[in-house]
Amino acid sequence: MNKINFLKPDKSNLNTYLYLGSFLFFISIFDVFLNSFFKLNIIGFLPNFLSFIMPLLLGFIGLYFIRIEYSGIKKLDLLNKHINTNNFNAILSLLIIFVIIKSIPPILDWFFIGASFAGDSKDVCTGSGACWTYIKVWMRRFMYGMYPNAEQWRINLSFIALALLGSVGYFATDRFKKYLTLYYVVIYPLIAFLFIFFFISGGPVFFDFSYGIIAAIVSIIIGFFIPNKFKFYYFLIVPLFLYILLKYFLFFEETIELGKLDGLNWVETGAWGGLSLTFIISFFCLIFCFPIGMAFALGRRSNFPLIRYISIGFIEFWRGVPLITVLFMSAVMFPMFLPADFFIDKLVRCIIAISLFEAAYVAEVIRGGLQALPRGQYEAAKSLGMGYWKMHIFVILPQALKLVIPGIANTFLALVKDTPLIFVVGLLEIVGMLNLAKTNPEWLGFAMEGYVFAAIIFWIICYAMSKYSYNLEIKYKTDR
């Protein structure tokens, strides 16, 4: 039993192999390091091919030597377990380490060392790295599009106010918690709309909608006093009736000007752009697509065949076509479907198109959640004497929505990532602005910086969203 195997690394000859192996491994990494950071080649005396392959070879032999099971040294065991389980893994690990070491200097150089930050013209960009001056000069355009510089405080103010109003949920005491859903579903979107309508736009651009809003508020308030039996029919008829009443009989042309704030210039939606437009579009599409999607998810599981088939048709249609053709439709085909004197703003058409498109995906996600609920939940709710709406609002949907948080978050992420497509209808959010800036004759040749900048911004937004949804999922996780 005392036979010592000199050729096989083992616990019995641990020290020899450990020193030898670590030395070789260290040498190989050191060589790549010198090569990449200081352009030194310590084994340059070897033939070309051998010198190229040498670090890998040395590292591989080194890792082979230190691959000693149950050595008793904690760090060595950890190393072996994680990057050095067998020959194949050892080579892959080495390659990845080399790639990382090799790619650090060029990346550092491009981003920081060789990059130029100062100045405000193209002339300062002489270094080997990126020209962040370009981003600096164009920053306002990337953030606000063609929105006039003097008026940009309106966007900032609206966004800050909306962010503050949106964070109300965190500070609400238990007494107000029960109103939070109502707040976020009805009141907050309304406030956001008014902010954007009066403040960012600053004019009666889609003023027709404000009749609708008034009609909706009034009918919801009256709705509280309507007996449950008639509620469905009430909400079907009265808001429309009120809208028509308001628009054609009560208000006259002169009163339209009432809605306009004094001193604010009107900025047409064509001038909106940049990152702020990305936010506006994602926000509204997110708000609209959720209820529509929920309605169609319920419709698809309805017992009424006609409603079911209509829902299936809707969902499958939108899921089957690419968004770009939907936007094409909203741009060239949709105006044909409306009366000639009826004009809908480009941005609104865009929001409608994207909302309907994403609603189909949301519907499928929610349907998954509805299907995953055990039948017992439906039966229990019914046996308590709940009707269809009561059962869904208080029993089914809260559970189903909890189940599908990751799916919904993915759909919303897709929505945010789809917003650049609005270039099809001529609206320029941040990617569109980049393409515009890239073609400016004074700033040719900085496409890379622009795209990297936008990529970083989008990455941060999307990554934050996915992490947030992950936290939500954990927060609302209830054990069954």
Added chain:
Amino acid sequence: MNFKLKDLGPQLITVIAVVLIFGFFTYNAQINMENRGIDFGYGFLSQESSFDVQFSLIEYDGSHSYFRAYLVGLLNTILVSVIGIIIATIIGVIVGVARLSPNFLINKFAAYYVEFFRNIPLLLQIFFWYFAALRALPLPQDAEAIFGVFFLTIKGLYVPAFIWENFNIFFYSIVTSIIAIIVIRFQAKKLRETQGKQIPVFLISIGLILILPLLSFLIGGVSLSFEIPQLKQLAATSFVYDGGLSLPPELIALTLSLSLYTATFIAECVRAGIQGVSKGQKEAAASIGLTPNQVLKLVIMPQALRIIIPPTTNQYLNLTKNSSLAAAIAYPDLVLVFAGTALMQTGKAIEIVSITMFTYLSLSISISILMNWYNKKIAIQEK
């Protein structure tokens, strides 16, 4: 009676609402078209298109009909989707498996890849590859050959073209070997199930697919030669490569970004699928004496595939639909050629947009039918 009425009410209201909306749209469309003097009809498809397309798989120029332009666009869309699906699957499977690797570095590398590429909008990635990365490539006259035959330049990738003689014989030999492989697999399965004999099907398959085409070279008179792209000078500073196959940069940028983006989603599907197979299955398979390869092939993969295929199909569909972003970098796909150029020329918005949408709809539905069929085939046969 009362009960029935209660059932009928909501349905009737929904149908009336839908009919009203569609009626409103159609009515307006008719009036609008009358006002503008446009007539509705698909007759324009046979008219002469009189515009050119940069890159087409079939012969096409301005003298062909709009229908042929439509076909050109459709084929280009299919081309980019098929290449994208193949590459995305390869990358996705590798990355998905790598994310389960015990190797810390590989694991993290794959995880970062997924997190990085899927959180950046696809359109931005396409722009990045097309306007930033591929524009940094050398001009044709400065390009260095890769392996002596490939040339990667700012004007695209030039690869040698195959020049076949008696190509049909070669084609038949491949078809024959595929049929033979299917027959052998079938027989091997039968043998395994009835007598428990194992036949090295994989080795035999590889042998067949190599040997039969090789025989066609030796006996069948098939020969293959390459046409290597040659640098040609057009003017003092203008060079192009002549001969060989050229892949336009639009195609390269599009396939690269589509496959890198979709691969992240496929990787997640693959990871979820392999993780979805319970550990007990693996241990049970090992305990009845199967080798690790057999465990993977006969126990893990068949079960994992059932979980992997439905979401992966969705990703294939997404890729096909996302290929329409080609319009942004002027790759002549269906949207650009048909819903772009043809629409501008004819002004027939309703017809063209509806044809385009219908085409994508049928592409999506056909892929999902195909995948559903396959899914059903491999699903567990429960009694």
